[in-house]
């Protein structure tokens with residue numbers, strides 16, 4: 001990179017749906033273009049227009065009123081505005097993956113670690129009410145009191161095909177076929193347990209926002225990286241990013257095309273990376289595997305997801 005100076009144009013990275021392009025000009029004015037995987041979705045790229053949300057403020061939306069996000073007149077409460085934006089951002093992500101979901105039959109969607117289920121209700125509302133899709137949605141969480149609260153609300157809303165269950169992701173064996181798995185802010189390796197379930201179902205779409213990626217923190221060990229790993233805060237951030245890089249590569253290896261996207265602005269939450277994986281080949285498996293193992297071994301890591309999915313990965317793992 002030091003051989004290059006960035007071109008003096010307002011945006012040095014050009015985002016398109018197919019790829020991100022960066023224009024580089026060397027000191028001898030040789031121009032080259034660096035091509036990377038796309039980081040923006042269709043909805044990101046429409047930012048020049050006035051921001052329109054999928055769920056608009058002004059009209060009362062029953063589930064948002066019930067969840068205390070907007071008033072009965074449809075005004076979003078100031079203290080809930082970030083949540084309102086997050087819900088809309090999530091729905092934009094769902095809108096973007098609609099073409100990857102089966103269109104000829106009812107959908108089955110599981111939300112692992114649904115918690116208070118703001119996003120689960122939003123997902124159901126968007127698909128069942130706005131898109132008029134036939135579907136069943138299951139929200140699963142460890143917390144019985146939260147699940148009871150969500151079940152009561154679903155009944156009150158007459159969301160007849162939205163069910164909430166108490167349980168651990170790793171033990172959930174109720175369904176044989178699932179089209180989309182959502183897992184938002186499930187802690188540490190709970191995300192990996194959800195990814196494993198999704199892959200074994202052959203889900204067409206996976207949307208996952210990881211959080212609290214602690215697993216690699218206690219594993220990473222690389223003398224070359226001592227200047228970074230010797231600082232706790234840097235080690236923690238690096239371990240979280242490396243975990244998600246590893247997850248993406250493993251998903252690619254198991255038959256998905258995986259992108260890491262910005263979920264919500266950094267100013268609102270540091271938990272802002274969304275793993276979006278859709279069924280399809282990500283390329284040469286032998287190459288992917290050698291990239292993965294080189295990175296894993298360099299870090300001295302032994303990731304949960306690789307161990308859980310050993311039978312789905314190339315020999316020798």
Ligand SMILES: C[S@@+](CC[C@H](N)C(=O)[O-])C[C@H]1O[C@@H](n2cnc3c(N)ncnc32)[C@H](O)[C@@H]1O
Pocket residue numbers: 112113114115116117118119140141142143167168169170183184185186187190
């Ligand atoms: C931070 S909350 C996120 C809630 C919701 N998905 C959201 O994004 O607003 C994480 C939730 O994951 C649940 N959870 C963590 N590990 C789990 C597991 N192994 N099985 C089921 N739920 C789990 C927790 O109980 C908690 O409600």
